[in-house]
Amino acid sequence: xxxxxxxxxxxxxxxxxxxxxxxxxxxxxxxxxxxxxxxxxxxxxxxxxxxxxxxxxxxxxxxxxxxxxxxxxxxxxxxxxxxxxxxxxxxxxxxxxxxxxxxxxxxxxxxxxxxxxxxxxxxxxxxxxxxxxxxxxxxxxxxxxxxxxxxxxxxxxxxxxxxxxxxxxxxxxxxxxxxxxxxxxxxxxxxxxxxxxxxxxxxxxxxxxxxxxxxxxxxxxxxxxxxxxxxxxxxxxxxxxxxxxxxxxxxxxxxxxxxxxxxxxxxxxxxxxxxxxxxxxxxxxxxxxxxxxxxxxxxxxxxxxxxxxxxxxxxxxxxxxxxxxxxxxxxxxxxxxxxxxxxxxxxxxxxxxxxxxxxxxxxxxxxxxxxxxxxxxxxxxxxxxxxxxxxxxxxxxxxxxxxxxxxxxxxxxxxxxxxxxxxxxxxxxxxxxxxxxxxxxxxxxxxxxxxxxxxxxxxxxxxxxxxxxxx
Numbered sequence: 001x002x003x004x005x006x007x008x009x010x011x012x013x014x015x016x017x018x019x020x021x022x023x024x025x026x027x028x029x030x031x032x033x034x035x036x037x038x039x040x041x042x043x044x045x046x047x048x049x050x051x052x053x054x055x056x057x058x059x060x061x062x063x064x065x066x067x068x069x070x071x072x073x074x075x076x077x078x079x080x081x082x083x084x085x086x087x088x089x090x091x092x093x094x095x096x097x098x099x100x101x102x103x104x105x106x107x108x109x110x111x112x113x114x115x116x117x118x119x120x121x122x123x124x125x126x127x128x129x130x131x132x133x134x135x136x137x138x139x140x141x142x143x144x145x146x147x148x149x150x151x152x153x154x155x156x157x158x159x160x161x162x163x164x165x166x167x168x169x170x171x172x173x174x175x176x177x178x179x180x181x182x183x184x185x186x187x188x189x190x191x192x193x194x195x196x197x198x199x200x201x202x203x204x205x206x207x208x209x210x211x212x213x214x215x216x217x218x219x220x221x222x223x224x225x226x227x228x229x230x231x232x233x234x235x236x237x238x239x240x241x242x243x244x245x246x247x248x249x250x251x252x253x254x255x256x257x258x259x260x261x262x263x264x265x266x267x268x269x270x271x272x273x274x275x276x277x278x279x280x281x282x283x284x285x286x287x288x289x290x291x292x293x294x295x296x297x298x299x300x301x302x303x304x305x306x307x308x309x310x311x312x313x314x315x316x317x318x319x320x321x322x323x324x325x326x327x328x329x330x331x332x333x334x335x336x337x338x339x340x341x342x343x344x345x346x347x348x349x350x351x352x353x354x355x356x357x358x359x360x361x362x363x364x365x366x367x368x369x370x371x372x373x374x375x376x377x378x379x380x381x382x383x384x385x386x387x388x389x390x391x392x393x394x395x396x397x398x399x400x401x402x403x404x405x406x407x408x409x410x411x412x413x414x415x416x417x418x419x420x421x422x423x424x425x426x427x428x429x430x431x432x433x434x435x436x437x438x439x440x441x442x443x444x445x446x447x448x449x450x451x452x453x454x455x456x457x458x459x460x461x462x463x464x465x466x467x468x469x470x471x
Contacts, residue, residue, distance in 0.1 A: 043062050124141070154355065167202055251271050407448055
């Protein structure tokens with residue numbers, strides 16, 4: 001059997017039974033690219049029914065094969081076309097080693113077996129609930145389409161503030177290793193060129209803009225901001241680490257990740273003293289288990305850096321989104337979000353945060369009625385404006401509760417995070433909690449409010465073998 005590393009080098013061809021599985025082909029192509037080099041693809045459907053998707057699919061390099069829907073017989077015609085084309089590709093394109101089929105139809109089981117007889121690999125993408133169990137068992141790779149939709153990323157997700165700060169830390173460390181005490185812009189440019197980093201991946205338009213930003217940040221650090229920058233590093237280190245730390249173990253772990261230099265500290269503190277000062281200032285606290293954590297709402301701003309509730313924009317943004325879908329003026333979620341972004345003149349970061357929240361409300365359905373809707377695919381909104389606002393607010397609350405339990409003493413801080421300065425924030429939060437309790441998504445145990453899909457419950461599942469559902 002070939003290793004996964006070897007599989008990554010292989011050619012991939014995509015065959016999409018769109019009438020059986022209407023999917024976002026961009027997500028399919030991205031997944032295929034993880035397996036190897038995409039050499040081409042064909043999608044079979046009655047495309048006059050899907051005019052909004054045609055141009056996007058063409059741009060992905062997927063050939064659209066028209067299969068008219070002429071009544072009961074069109075399904076067999078579709079299956080035969082795909083099977084014939086697959087065999088033609090098998091015989092004429094030996095470079096293709098992986099066939100990716102987007103279908104859940106059991107009629108394709110013989111095709112999968114035939115391709116494997118010729119030593120080809122077969123990957124299948126489909127919705128779980130519309131997929132033959134036999135088809136899933138005979139293919140080499142099975143990817144539920146629901147997982148692709150859940151993990152969908154916007155194009156500029158990696159350009160967060162945290163990414164920039166990590167960049168500065170890495171460059172500063174390289175300069176120190178090379179004993180460059182007062183780096184010039186030319187020194188920084190040389191390091192960046194050596195790392196082959198793309199400025200656009202950090203929201204810079206040019207390399208010079210990136211160099212000037214890093215130079216200024218490093219210069220500010222040496223002029224007195226060193227302690228503050230390192231404290232931010234400590235906060236992020238705690239928030240994103242899988243480990244729990246005491247003061248002593250945190251000192252050791254941070255030193256390994258990014259060494260602390262007391263000579264740059266205004267107060268000439270050791271790293272242990274710096275962390276203890278963060279405890280005194282309330283930036284960190286010691287939990288019931290004796291380990292350190294970052295105080296809220298700061299830890300939520302860090303952990304959910306690119307997806308924040310933005311209470312100052314949320315209501316007006318959602319009202320405009322609702323109007324667009326109610327008048328059928330837009331095709332999909334991302335189209336609506338971009339339109340409202342321009343209308344209200346908010347940042348792309350704010351708009352993208354609302355795009356994710358909208359996608360996971362459960363109020364949008366695709367053309368085939370599925371509620372697993374990608375950002376680009378045509379969608380319908382099923383619900384009132386109040387439903388939309390409630391589900392979006394619930395989305396942000398559930399993100400917090402995936403990682404931690406809440407008690408009533410936490411409610412004021414959560415209300416501030418979700419609703420900002422709204423004097424009715426506490427009452428609104430209670431309504432959302434009551435809504436989630438009535439849906440069975442939150443339950444109360446020993447005065448603690450627990451989300452059914454919390455990460456720590458999944459850890460219990462893995463230890464006990466008990467099943468915990470995922471949303």
